Structure formats: structure tokens, C-alpha cells
Amino acid sequence: MPREARSLRVQAIVLKHSDFGEADRLLTVYTRELGKLRAIAKGARKPRSRKGGHVEPFSDVSLQLAKGSSLYIVSQAEVKETHSILSENLVALSYASYVVELLDKFTYDEDVNPGLFRLLRDTLGRLASDADAQMVVRYYELRLLDLLGFRPELQQCLICEKRIQPEDQYFSIQKGGVLCPECGRHEPGADPISMQALKYLRHFQRSAYDEAARASLPESVKVELETLMDHYLTYLLERSLNSPRFLRQVRRDAQQAD
Amino acid sequence: MLIPAPIQRLIDAFSRLPGVGPKTASRLTFYLLRAENDLAPELSQALAELRAGTAVCERCFNITVAGHQLCPICASDERQSALICVVEEPLDVIALERTGGYKGLYHVLGGALSPIEGIGPEDLKIAELVQRLQGGGVEEIIVATNPSMEGDATAMYLQQQIAPLGLRLTRLARGLPMGGDLEYADQNTLLRAIAGRQNMD
Ligand SMILES: [Zn+2]
Ligand SMILES: [Zn+2]
Numbered sequence: 001m002p003r004e005a006r007s008l009r010v011q012a013i014v015l016k017h018s019d020f021g022e023a024d025r026l027l028t029v030y031t032r033e034l035g036k037l038r039a040i041a042k043g044a045r046k047p048r049s050r051k052g053g054h055v056e057p058f059s060d061v062s063l064q065l066a067k068g069s070s071l072y073i074v075s076q077a078e079v080k081e082t083h084s085i086l087s088e089n090l091v092a093l094s095y096a097s098y099v100v101e102l103l104d105k106f107t108y109d110e111d112v113n114p115g116l117f118r119l120l121r122d123t124l125g126r127l128a129s130d131a132d133a134q135m136v137v138r139y140y141e142l143r144l145l146d147l148l149g150f151r152p153e154l155q156q157c158l159i160c161e162k163r164i165q166p167e168d169q170y171f172s173i174q175k176g177g178v179l180c181p182e183c184g185r186h187e188p189g190a191d192p193i194s195m196q197a198l199k200y201l202r203h204f205q206r207s208a209y210d211e212a213a214r215a216s217l218p219e220s221v222k223v224e225l226e227t228l229m230d231h232y233l234t235y236l237l238e239r240s241l242n243s244p245r246f247l248r249q250v251r252r253d254a255q256q257a258d
Numbered sequence: 259m260l261i262p263a264p265i266q267r268l269i270d271a272f273s274r275l276p277g278v279g280p281k282t283a284s285r286l287t288f289y290l291l292r293a294e295n296d297l298a299p300e301l302s303q304a305l306a307e308l309r310a311g312t313a314v315c316e317r318c319f320n321i322t323v324a325g326h327q328l329c330p331i332c333a334s335d336e337r338q339s340a341l342i343c344v345v346e347e348p349l350d351v352i353a354l355e356r357t358g359g360y361k362g363l364y365h366v367l368g369g370a371l372s373p374i375e376g377i378g379p380e381d382l383k384i385a386e387l388v389q390r391l392q393g394g395g396v397e398e399i400i401v402a403t404n405p406s407m408e409g410d411a412t413a414m415y416l417q418q419q420i421a422p423l424g425l426r427l428t429r430l431a432r433g434l435p436m437g438g439d440l441e442y443a444d445q446n447t448l449l450r451a452i453a454g455r456q457n458m459d
Contacts, residue, residue, distance in 0.1 A: 016374050017406075021277040023442060045439040057374070057407045087407065090414040097373035104374075242376030249378055253418060 007066050007075065010034060013120050014059045015100045019045065027055060027074065028104065029063070032117040036107045039065055039072035058083050058096050058124050083128035094250045095133045098243040099123050099140055105237050106148055116147050122209070131213060134222050139212050141229050142204045150236055153177030154202045159187065168195050171228060173235040191231070197224045265291070317390065319366040319383050321348045331355075331363060338362045340397040343430075344387065344416065346370050346404060349441045354402065359449045362400070365390065370408035371415055377408075379415060388419055398426040400455055404440050417458050428455040 012029035015036070020026040025044035030036050041055060055061055055077050064076035086093045103120055107113075123140045127133055145151055156163050157180035158172065170184025171177070171193040178198065184190045200221055204212045217225070234240055261269070265287055272283035290298045315322045315329035322329035331337060331351075341362025345351055346369055354360050367382040379385075391399070401416055403409035413429055420427055430451045443451070 019276065023439075046442045087410040088414070090411060090418065093407070093411055093414070094373050101374045243373040246371075246373040246376065246378050250373075250415070253379070253415070 007064060008033070010063050010065060011117070012061050012063050013100075013117070013124065014055055014057050014061060015104045016057055017041075017044075017055070025055075026071075029061075030103060030107070030117060030120055031063075032114050033112070035110050035112040035116075036104070037072055037110055039063065039074050040068070041074045041077065055079065056082065056087075057100060058086050060121055060124075081125075083124055085128045086124075090250055091247075091254060092127055092133060094243060094247040095137055096124055096127050098137065098241070098247055099127065101241055101243045102141070102144065102233065105239070105241065106144065113147060116144070119143050119147065126209070132217075134226065135213060135215070135217060138200075138217075138225055138229065139204050139209060141233065142201070146205075150176065151205070152201075152232070154198065154205055157183055159183035164198070166195055169193050169198055171198075171232075173232045176232075191228070193228060194221070194224060197221050197228065200225065315366075318364045319368060319386070320351050320364055336361070339395055341400070342387075342391075342396055342398070343400040343402050345402045345440070346409070346412070347441070350402065350404075353441045353443065354448060354452075357445045357448045357452070360452055362398075367403075367412065370403055370406070371411040372408045373411065382412070384416065384419060387416075388423075391420065391423055391425065396425060398428065400428050400430055400452070401458065402430040402440060406439075413458070421459075427458045429458050430455050 010029075010031040010033045012031040015028045015030055017025045017027050020040060023043050023045045025041045027039050027041055028036065029039060044055065055074075059079055060081035060083075062078040062080060063074055065072040066075050067073075083096070086096050099120070103116070107116070119140065123136060126136045142152075152171075153175075154164070154177060156178075158175045158177045159179055160183050162180055164178055164180065167181065169181060169192075170179040170187065170190040172179050172184070172187055172190040174189055175187075178184075178193070179187055179190050184192070196218070200215060200217060203215055230241075230244055268287045268290070269280070269283045272278050272286050273280050275283075278286075290301070311324050313322050313324045313326065314320070315332055316327045317332045318329060320329045320331065326333070338361050342365050343354065343360060343362055344365045344367060345354070346367055348366055351364050351366065354364075365383065365387050367384065367387070369377060369382055371377055371379065371382065390396075399416075399420060401413045403412045403416075417427060440448075
């Protein structure tokens with residue numbers, strides 16, 4: 001009789017945690033082997049717990065899981081990387097929260113995608129370094145869309161199929177890409193996008209991270225891209241995200257405090 | 259089998275409690291239904307008095323007895339009013355009070371910041387804390403949020419907001435392992451953490 005493996009070892013990034021039962025924590029993790037799953041860390045809220053210890057969001061962990069009746073149970077956790085900078089810098093922590101929330105809302109339980117696991121782990125590592133957080137996050141969004149099959153068309157007009165010329169264009173979130181000025185003008189819901197912003201999006205879409213990271217985005221382009229990606233991602237998700245609002249507030253308060 | 263409405267209502271209510279699933283909710287409900295104990299009337303009286311009999315302290319937002327503006331800690335003249343310990347929940351006040359080693363006042367935030375869950379500064383009693391500090395008379399603030407991502411986020415935000423006031427700001431982090439909840443820490447650990455609090459900056 002085939003016996004299902006009762007215990008398995010996975011590499012995981014912790015997306016979020018919530019209190020569960022008396023002193024347990026319910027972890028939502030993204031694993032390399034099984035995709036997203038939820039697991040109970042027994043006794044994790046007790047300071048002396050050994051099993052669930054410091055398994056906090058954004059951590060890179062190695063977990064020993066046992067399959068319970070409905071959820072996985074963490075039988076052992078080994079923390080490989082906690083990204084301590086994220087607990088010392090509120091803006092970086094907010095960006096990391098956004099990265100994690102986006103992945104959580106775009107994925108279903110146990111849908112395996114090792115590329116997505118690597119992207120998540122690399123992105124959190126970049127945020128914990130001194131890289132430009134907005135750049136890191138825009139690059140992440142484009143790679144995430146690629147890996148999930150939502151790659152936006154940035155080379156030719158989605159209506160007349162003409163190649164995009166170096167001038168200001170339109171972006172249609174409904175159609176998922178650029179429209180030439182002729183078509184864009186008549187398309188309801190299409191938003192203008194500057195030539196410069198489009199240039200950076202195309203650069204991020206076709207480049208490896210190290211190459212993309214050499215770009216230095218003008219402030220106006222950062223604002224434009226953040227708004228555009230927020231609209232596009234919210235449209236695809238059909239619901240709003242929590243962390244962008246938090247991030248905006250934290251950035252504003254940090255400026256006021258300076 | 260169709261469950262009679264009064265029973266289903268109680269099962270549904272229990273199911274909304276944290277950590278209680280539908281199975282436990284049913285078990286609790288049918289336990290209460292048994293006639294041989296007087297738990298049900300006792301429980302319903304306690305529940306009725308829970309809201310009516312309690313109030314929130316106007317100064318520190320801790321729970322107090324109805325009819326009082328201040329909680330016993332704020333009302334006491336035995337406490338050091340120049341020292342304020344900021345905690346997430348009333349349960350953390352109870353844990354710290356059990357140590358018997360803290361003589362200052364408290365400020366209960368009502369939770370911790372969580373970017374992912376969308377809990378922002380306006381959802382907590384942070385503006386009230388800043389206002390309270392601006393009132394003067396305070397020398398030190400001990401941030402005693404949980405050693406977790408949310409507790410860290412809250413501590414950093416408080417630091418940002420309080421720094422301009424030029425008060426001594428410390429954090430009760432040492433000795434409390436990451437991930438554990440304050441309310442589960444034993445008394446000695448908490449005492450050590452209070453004594454060994456570190457300046458934030
Ligand atoms: Zn066109
Ligand atoms: Zn009080």
C-alpha cells in the first residue's frame with residue numbers, strides 16, 4: 001500500500017503570521033517545493049518555544065512539516081536569514097510587506113512555481129541591502145507578472161499592432177499593455193504614459209536585475225510608474241492592497257519627521 | 259438534522275471567537291445545553307456585565323471598571339508619572355503588573371501596526387500618546403510592543419513620532435526572544451527585560 005510521506009522538508013519564505021488557538025501561530029509561507037501553504041507553529045507565541053522560535057515575516061527558513069488533517073504542522077524550523085535591516089527601517093519593512101502581500105494575493109495554495117520562490121527571496125534580499133527600494137519593487141512587479149502569465153505588452157500597440165514610436169503613449173490596464181497615441185485617444189479607460197516611463201518599464205522587462213539596477217529613475221518617473229503599476233495590479237487582482245496605503249503614510253510621516 | 263435556531267445562533271457566535279473552529283463551537287454549545295450545571299445562566303450574566311461593567315481609561319486606554327474615568331493605575335499616586343510603558347494590549351499590562359517590578363504608568367495602543375493587514379497608525383492610540391506626551395511631565399517612554407515584525411514596525415513608528423519631543427525612549431527587547439508574545443513571558447524574563455531596556459536610536 002503506498003504510504004503518503006508523513007514528514008517533508010521545504011525551503012520557505014514567511015509571508016505572514018497570525019495568532020491561532022491558545023499559543024500557536026498560523027504561518028502563511030511560500031515554499032520552493034509546494035508553493036504557498038499554511039502551517040501551524042505550535043506554541044510559537046511562548047517566548048521559550050524552540051520549534052517556532054523566531055519565524056517572522058520575510059524570513060528565509062527551512063521547515064520540517066508534518067501533514068495534519070487540514071493544515072501542515074511545523075515540526076522544526078531553522079532560520080537561514082531574517083533580514084534584520086527590515087526590523088530597523090520602517091520604510092524598508094513597508095516595501096517588504098508590499099512585496100509579500102502582492103505575492104500572497106496573486107497566488108493560490110500549493111501552486112508550485114520555483115521561479116517565483118527565487119524572485120521573492122532575491123527581492124527581499126535586495127530590499128535588505130541598500131538598493132533603491134522603488135527600483136527593486138518595480139523590477140519585482142514586472143518579473144512577477146511574467147511568471148504569472150500577465151506580462152504586459154510594451155512593444156507594439158495592442159489595437160493596431162504598429163510598433164511603438166519614441167513618443168508619449170497610452171497604457172490600457174484592461175487590455176494589458178500600450179496603445180499608440182491614435183488608438184489610445186479613443187480607448188475608454190486608457191491612461192497616458194510618458195515616453196520616459198515606458199522606456200524604464202521596457203528596460204526592466206528585458207533586463208537581468210543587475211543591469212536594470214544601474215538605471216537611476218527620475219523622481220517624476222518613479223511617481224508615474226508607481227501609480228500605473230498600482231492601477232494595473234489592482235485591476236488584475238480585482239481587489240485593493242493594504243500595504244501601499246501604509247507605505248504612503250509611512251513615507252509621508254518620515255518626511256515630516258525629518 | 260436541522261439544528262434549532264437558538265442553538266445555531268450560539269454555535270455561530272462561538273465560531274467567531276479567535277482560535278475557535280465550528281467543531282469546538284458545537285461542542286461548547288451542546289455542553290452548555292446540558293441541564294445539570296448552572297454554567298449557562300452564569301455565563302450569560304457575565305457576558306451581559308462585560309460591556310456594561312467596564313470602561314476604557316481616558317488617559318492610558320487600559321480597561322477599567324465602569325463609572326471611572328481613570329484606571330486604578332492612572333488614579334494611583336504611588337506610581338511614577340514620569341515613566342510611561344507603551345504596550346499593545348491590556349493583557350500586556352496584566353503581564354507586566356504581575357512582575358511587581360514596574361512602578362510607572364502605561365499607554366495601551368490597542369494593537370500593533372501591520373502593513374499587510376492594513377492596520378495603520380490611525381487605527382491605534384498613537385496620536386493620543388503623542389498628545390499625552392506633549393502635555394508634559396514625562397521623562398521616559400518604554401516601548402514594550404511584542405518582539406515581532408508588527409511590534410518592530412510599531413516601535414519604529416513610535417520612535418519617529420516621539421523623537422522630536424526629545425524624551426528618553428527605550429525598548430524592552432533584550433531577553434525577549436523574537437517571535438514570543440509579551441503576555442506569555444515569565445515574570446523573571448520580564449523583570450530582566452525591564453531592567454535591561456535599551457535606548458532606541
Ligand atoms: Zn494603435
Ligand atoms: Zn489608565
